[in-house]
Amino acid sequence: MPNKSKKDNSEQQQPAQQQDRQPGRESEMNPLPEYENPDFKGSGLLQDRVALITGGDSGIGRAIAVAYAREGAHVAIAYLDEVEDAEYTAGLVSGLGRECLLLKGDLSSKNTCVKAVSDTVEKFGKLDILVSNAAEQHPKDSVEEISEEQLRKTFETNVFPMFYLTAAALPHLRKSAHPAIILTTSVTAYRGSPHLLDYSAAKGSIASFTRSLSGNLAGDNIRVNGVAPGPIWTPLIPSTFPEEKVEKFGSDTPLGRAGQPWECATCYVFLASDQSSYMTGQILHPNGGEIING
Template sequence: MANKSKERGKSDKDQQRPPQSQSEQPGKESLMHPKPISVRDNYVGSDKLKGRSALITGGDSGIGRSVAVLYAREGADVSIVYRNEHDDAEETKRLVEKEGRRCLTISGDVGDQEFCESAISKTVDEFGRLDILVNCAAEQHPQKEIDKITEEQLVDTFRTNIFSMFYLCQAAVPHLKKQPGSSIINTTSVTAYRGSPGLMDYSATKGAIVSFTRSLSQNLVDDGIRVNAVAPGPIWTPLIPATFSEEKVAKFGSDAPMGRAGQPHECGGCYVFLASEDASYMTGQVLHPNGGEIING
């Protein structure tokens, strides 16, 4: 009887939320239950980014939304780039404007170079400057066997996750050079360091992002542009129900050392830190909000 009780307790602990799934990536925050937490109620801005302008890909929801709202609370105007989740983007815009800052929404495919160039131009035209580029957009498609990864999936995953960073950085760097203290922040993943047997192509892109971050940081150091990255662990974002089965989503994050999935706001502060003068002596580095998993990266 005691063993059965223990098993029931473990099952209850592992299930963190109602089973749910979505049929299309990158997913919609408006359909999630419970909703992710973008900003702590007690987070007090201190003008760390006052007068600056930032472009954030994947800024409509999840970690990107948290970054957008926190940047606004710290005094920055923000441009959010997203695919086609218009309701989520409008909600993020409302939250940014509630902080008294301007928000530009731009819908399109970050895997398209011309779109990336256009997004940078629109941001500079709207705000008159670009100080911070945050690359947060991503997609992932689980496959148990490597021969199940089609050429189409492989190309799409790399195009969204890493090609987009090249395209955006190429377009952004000429503008960033004009702004002292400018910064690029890329989003990699804990999977870049420990791998993931069911997300081989996704993990490969995240490893590429780590190498790209380190290489670009050295390339741009003399221009005064800092390049760093954040490697989240299991974070409750729309990409999760849009990726995994209902059963996996219900237990998502329960195997982390802290025993739960993280919230977007538990990553957002990393992006504030890396964009601010608090990180003025950091470039080529990666922060790891992952619930306690030690990956020595």
């Protein structure tokens, strides 16, 4: 899978394309997302730590898994049903000499979340890092078009698992010497999105949850931070938007292009490592230069 380390803004737009279901498949995208920068060499920032990453099969989640493995961590990746993508990611992790546990299931179920944590601890004996990253979105032109079913599904996928996973993970994180929780919100939480009303609302609640949870867990020395990506080239994009919008995706940012998953993954490495030991309740913004004052 090709991975480039340099960005040429003159050749950034992707061909028009669309996938007909969520979650999307990374293997069907053109061009393929760049999950790592080959110029980056691991330096043991997460050596022998264990991370559970939701949505870890593709997109930003895959990039996080690879970056964590390169920094010495073992990873468990939770995914819905994208078996091919998940197995590819597992191969990337094992190729870096780290172990990868695949956890298939619907995270909107509390039982699935609890089992994901317990299976991770059973496999690796501990849990140091929880990355709650799985998401879905469904554009609508008006709030009147958002059905009760869609509203529930949006929050059950984007928000509820963060509560379920955190509650299940806390007993294990309290035993870790380097505990960290990292939650994925979005630029839409800060500037809104006229056509992603429920998604933006869900992501806004994640930003608030990050800040509130950080204060709640400060006494346990468990750091809680977030990442608010802007337009990143992941399977969520062609599985969400029509072809003509996909073709122009990211072109309205100051940098004039969509970001690549690895350009977000560096934020997750920093927030999981001891390099961010005095940071909690904060959110990083890899968004191509949009100023959102958040």
